[in-house]
Amino acid sequence: MSTVYKFGPHTISAGQVFLKTQYSLGLVNLKPILPGHVLVVCRRNVPRFLDLSPEEVSDMFQSAQRIGKVIEKEYDATSLTIACQDGPAAGQTVPHCHVHVIPRRLGDFVNNDDIYEKITAHSSELLKHPERVATVLSNTVANKGVDNEDRLPRTEEEMAQEAARLESLLSS
Amino acid sequence: MSTVYKFGPHTISAGQVFLKTQYSLGLVNLKPILPGHVLVVCRRNVPRFLDLSPEEVSDMFQSAQRIGKVIEKEYDATSLTIACQDGPAAGQTVPHCHVHVIPRRLGDFVNNDDIYEKITAHSSELLKHPERVATVLSNTVANKGVDNEDRLPRTEEEMAQEAARLESLLSS
Numbered sequence: 001m002s003t004v005y006k007f008g009p010h011t012i013s014a015g016q017v018f019l020k021t022q023y024s025l026g027l028v029n030l031k032p033i034l035p036g037h038v039l040v041v042c043r044r045n046v047p048r049f050l051d052l053s054p055e056e057v058s059d060m061f062q063s064a065q066r067i068g069k070v071i072e073k074e075y076d077a078t079s080l081t082i083a084c085q086d087g088p089a090a091g092q093t094v095p096h097c098h099v100h101v102i103p104r105r106l107g108d109f110v111n112n113d114d115i116y117e118k119i120t121a122h123s124s125e126l127l128k129h130p131e132r133v134a135t136v137l138s139n140t141v142a143n144k145g146v147d148n149e150d151r152l153p154r155t156e157e158e159m160a161q162e163a164a165r166l167e168s169l170l171s172s
Numbered sequence: 173m174s175t176v177y178k179f180g181p182h183t184i185s186a187g188q189v190f191l192k193t194q195y196s197l198g199l200v201n202l203k204p205i206l207p208g209h210v211l212v213v214c215r216r217n218v219p220r221f222l223d224l225s226p227e228e229v230s231d232m233f234q235s236a237q238r239i240g241k242v243i244e245k246e247y248d249a250t251s252l253t254i255a256c257q258d259g260p261a262a263g264q265t266v267p268h269c270h271v272h273v274i275p276r277r278l279g280d281f282v283n284n285d286d287i288y289e290k291i292t293a294h295s296s297e298l299l300k301h302p303e304r305v306a307t308v309l310s311n312t313v314a315n316k317g318v319d320n321e322d323r324l325p326r327t328e329e330e331m332a333q334e335a336a337r338l339e340s341l342l343s344s
Contacts, residue, residue, distance in 0.1 A: 049254060050241055057237050058230035065229055068258070069222055079259025082221060086240070087251025089276040104261040116288040 006045050008096035015160030018167040019067060023059035026067050026170075028162045030153045033118040036075035036103040038166070040064045047095040049086040064101050070169045077103030081115055091119070178217050180268035187332030190339040191239060195231035198239050198342075200334045202325045205290040208247035208275040210338070212236045219267040221258040236273050242341045249275030253287055263291070 005012040005025060012027060018038075019026030027039045040063050042056055052060070068080045081102040085092040100119050109115050177184040177197060184199060190210075191198030199211045212235050214228055224232070240252045253274040257264040272291050281287055 049237060049252065050244070052237065054230075054234050054237075057233050058226075061229050061233040062226050065221060065224065065226075072222070077261070079257075079261035079264065080221065081262045082256040082258055084254040085251075086254055087276065089249070089251035089278045089280070090253045090274075092251065104259065106261045108261070 005043070006096070007039075007041055007098070008045070008094040010094070012041075013156055013159065015156050016163055018163035019063060019170055021059050021063050023056045024063045026063060026166070028159050028166065030159065032154075033115065034102055034104070034108055036071040036077065038067060038071060038101050040067065040099045040101060042097040045096050047087070047092075047097060049084055049097050052097060060097075060099060064099050066170065067166075068101050070166060071101065071103050074166070074169060075103040077105050079104040083116065083119060085119070091116070177215070178268070179211075179213055179270070180217070180266040182266070184213075185328055185331065187328050188335055190335035191235060191342055193231050193235050195228045196235045198235060198338070200331050200338065202331065204326075205287065206274055206276070206280055208243040208249070210239060210243060210273050212239065212271045212273060214269040217268050219259070219264075219269060221256055221269050224269060232269075232271060236271050238342060239338075240273050242338060243273065243275050246338070246341060247275040249277050251276040255288065255291060257291070263288070 005014075005017065007027070012025070016027045016030075017025055018028060019040075023043055025041045025043060027041055029037050029039065032038075040060050042052060042060060044052075044056065046052070049057075064082055068082065072078070072080055081104055082099060083102075084097070084099045086097070088095075102115065102119075104115075177186075177189065179199070184197070188199045188202075189197050190200060195215055197213045197215060199213055201209050201211065204210075212232050214224060214232060216224075216228065218224070221229075236254055240254065244250070244252055253276055254271060255274075256269070256271045258269070260267075274287065274291075276287075
């Protein structure tokens, strides 16, 4: 019987996990906001970055760095957005400490910082402002002309394929 | 003769430094975008998070956590925004690896994620889109009704006072 991992109240699909360290998991996304957008999640189901032990902090961000090196190259990017929304007033919607690592390219968003609005919308189970998400989406150069249907959840198979590719790159 | 610290091409005023660890410095801001907005800067003048050694990564984020605990309480906040714009395509404007740590309260921004636009504008020496900054500023509940003059650089003395207070809280 395989281990069940949780992300807040949600069960993580085994196929989403591409990195397991002592204290952290690397997960591909159901609805990435840009290609290669992944999460580093603390194995311990605690809400806040402030709740982590020093060892957990080190492990999460060393993992974010390892993953960042791989996804920046794999997704032909030149930079990374690394962000932790630590608590509800910072936009956190799943109460389980996690860090977003997102490959960035010049011009991937017309307004560079619109990505954070998408991070928040992405994290939310119930999108409270769908009209805002649509606006942000329309500002995404990479997605220009696409509509919300393109952000339907990916299939388990798609996620498992990406996770297998990242796992292989991380171990090579 | 005192040590001179650099932040990218800029010299850091000694009065801005409130934490010195083996690999990182904690700095108060010339123009904080919310009260208590501070930076954790790698002592080594390298542009990318990806350039850091594992020891530097651990030190920077363990420092961010120590500082976060103190500033969240000191500034009567309930959450933290922790963000690293790693490279120009992610909005980084000073080419020296740094992490923003910002105390957050519910409602401090009408649109929660406008804070990232301010982080980018804040980091920039030459604000390329002053009209956008003004818009974001007008959306800030905490600053409602104030104008751009309220974002004039703080004095050395103001910064030194805040740094002394944070230094004292961190050592207590």
